[in-house]
Amino acid sequence: MLSSSTISPFKKLGGGGGGKAWGTPSRRRDNRRGGGGTMMKIVPILLALSLLLIRATFPSFLGPSSSLPFHDRVRRAYWNFHLSNAVPSCPDHPWKEYEDLRGDCRSELRPRHGIDGTSSSSSTNMLSVDECASSCCDDPNCVAWQHRRDGGCYQGHDVRLGMEKDGTPAWCTDHAPVKWYGQSLMQTADNYPADGTSKYDVTNRMLACDESTWNPHEEVGQCFGLGDVRPESSGSYLDCMRACCVDPTCMGWQWNEVLGCFYGGQMYGCKGEGDPISYEPFVGRRKKLDTRSYTGPDGKPWNMKWKDAMDEFYT
Secondary structure, three states, X not given: OOOOOOOOOOOOOOOOOOOOOOOOHHHHHHHHHHHHHHHHHHHHHHHHHHHHXXXXXXXXXXXXXXXXXXXXXXXXXXXXXXXXXXXXOOOOOOEOXXXXXXXXXXXXXXXXXXXXXXXXXXXXXXXXXXXXXXXXXXXXXXXXXXXXXXXXXXXXXXXXXXXXXXXXXXXXXXXXXXXXXXXXXXXXXXXOOOOOOOOOOOOHHHHHOOOOOXXXXXXXXXXXXXXXXXXXXXXXXXXXXXXXHOOOOOOEEXXXXXXXXXXXXOOEOOOOOOOHHHHOOOEEEEEOOOOOOOEOOOOOEOOOOOHHHHHHHHO
């Protein structure tokens, strides 16, 4: 964070004598008309020269172009400070810059537990981050990899990231894992109240849509099948639940503070049971392929936004 120092209005900025004290109103007016005004003109010039000096000395700090949008410049600054040296480089097949496979891609990759590619899952054969990166770099069949301490190393072929639409059908979220709020409105044996009441006597939908009996912590891991985000209902998890419950076709909902509200006519594949490790970000990279344009739905190059990384950067 940059901070500015306060310039005292009583500081003598130029010559001149006079019998008036520096703290008197008339002297302060003289000071504003004289040296104070000059200083106010000089300060912006000094700041501009300082920025030019920083730009000339550290050209990689903000990336190759100062005309980039502010968000992209901050993203590149975050990369240069935190991520560019976080894993070994891959000179022959460089990693794609300004991104980190922070989301869970394990459904598209396969575990690799040994340097020789063995499938042993013993802790003695668990690869480190550096070993995972280096072994993928050396393997012509490996394009993407990621690592987290609970599962070790995963590697595989190319994956699309976030909103990318070109290339492989294999897809990976660009968001680090987050804890969800959510609940199914369908009748299930495991989320029905244990009061001896048959699940056929009272529907789970009635309980899940009553604010005195609902359980927004029922599904804390990500679920699938809920469809696209619902911006109009993303203010809170209570807003999300209410929107789902007034929709007769809704069978479940989920909300988190990063992605917002999702609900729909089906809800399946829920994962995560509250283990703190489940919400830690992964570390990972992709080799940049000449055959890919890495474009989004608008046909323009797409880049990950890293809201969680930005929060860390700004603090």
